[in-house]
Amino acid sequence: MRKAYILTVALFAVAFSLAFASDPDPLQDFCVALKDYSDSKSAVFVNGKFCKDPKLVKAEDFFFEGLNIAGNTDNKVGSNVTTVNVDMLAGLNTLGVSLARIDFAPYGENPPHTHPRGTEILVVAEGTLFVGFVTSNTENRLFTKTLNKGDLFVFPVGLIHFQLNVGKTKAIAISAFSSQNAGVITIANAVFGSNPPINPDVLTKAFQLDKNVVEELQKKFEVDNY
Template identity: 70%
Template sequence: MWFGSRPTSTEGKTLSATNTYDPAPLQDFCVAGSTSTDAVFVNGKFCKDPKLVNANDFFFQGLNIPRSTANQQGSNVTLLTVDQIQGLNTLGVSLARIDFAPNGLNPPHIHPHATEIFVVVKGTLYVGFVTSNPNNHFFTKVLNSGDVFVFPIGLIHFQYNVGSTDALAFSGLGSQNPGRISIADAIFGSNPLVNADVLTKAFQLDKNVVNYLQKQFSSNNI
């Protein structure tokens, strides 16, 4: 797999192609170590000596336990990345459990590093994503238990519980560190705040509305 830009030729035209996915491992595993005494540094992590690796490095317990949804959004995302399962280092995948209260929302966000495949285990969820400019096409679906939906890498998407009971879903993500940018938090709750005049013009809102939204989201910085 190529990383970086390289020229390609099509009908006499030169194109620039860039791949930004997690690199493919050249060994069985590279379990993330915690200190620099581990000799090799890969994907931002030191690698354990393979002789010291054990089954617990590939193990996580308790994902069956419901998480609290007693918050403003009524949802809770439990993300398992290389920080929770050290054996994921260099393997290019991660996993999430998402709990929803009735009317709970996993608000619009993007994963800059990963495509997401989403499966509903319990409940009824209204989901969707929006394509990039200039089309901004909205793809949406109502999902029930056993249904699967895919959110392409880098596109704004959300999940909303439209049922009358709690809902549960799991997501597989195509990166050991998919990243997450929550749209409202990033725009209205940045640190320091974006100049209100910029947001007033960008969103065509009254400046008082922008000030109100910044007050709402600035305390929610993660």
């Protein structure tokens, strides 16, 4: 009897831990994020945002225009990401989804990066992309694929991944995320362009590089951080 009681308590503990390990499901149709917090005293606070009074919600709160406009790829990496997350579209709050358009110049790249809060599913709208992701440190296994127009690829949440335009013409991709704000950490920018800079001795040992090389990279990313 005692063993059964202990097992029951253990199962409840696991259930509660799982329940609090992910974002709560919305308990209403929507929670349009307030951009002006002046009326927040009487508003509900959900997922880091105050909810707009449902009676004041309009169709425009769920509308975004401009994804037909190409992003400026005239930069060091030859790519541009136009993000549509909860900060750009208030109606996304609590819905657990967001979107992005990625433009690539010929041979442009979306450098190795990670989304800490969301899985990404990418579809190629134009051009040819070489894409891939690396698993965690247990294996550091690399998965890659060359995608053409209409092809789709998934990048699991939190894993380092990249996209490279391998064509002579521009490329366009549309990405959807399993988060209203998946976040992004571009590896090179975060490591060599942090503010304040990481101690060069740390990076010298971590990357097995000469200290002069590390310091040069830090100067480069300090100036060219995009």
